[in-house]
Amino acid sequence: MPKYVLWGTYCDDVLEKRAPYRQAHLDGLAQQKESGVLITIGPTKDITKVFGIYEAEDEATVRQLIENDPYWQNGIWTEYSIKEWIQAV
Known part of the structure; x- marks a missing residue:
């Protein structure tokens, strides 16, 4: 199954603005991880970008999840942007 890389950008003041949505966001990611479609996801240390790797039937599936x-x-x-990724190693 193809793998896809996600790169996205966070809003300004993300730590404050995300608070009302954080638990629903984390719950959804946990479901994606459990189903096997989400391999990993997380912010850059400076919390300006998000990076993720998905394994899905097609790019449209990843876009729908996001x-x-x-x-x-x-x-x-x-x-956000998505690119199909070839895992060489």
Whole structure:
């Protein structure tokens, strides 16, 4: 199954603005991880970018997961890009 890399950007003042949506966001990620579609995800140390790796049937599936996330729907993630990734090692 193909793998996809996510790079996204957080809003300004992310630590304050994410608070109302954080638990729903984490619960959704836990479900994705349990199902096997999410390999890993997390912020850069400076909390300006998010990085993730997904394993899914197609890019549309990954886009749907991202766009249904409370962080995307509430402007915590402000933009994102997805690239299909070839894991060489």
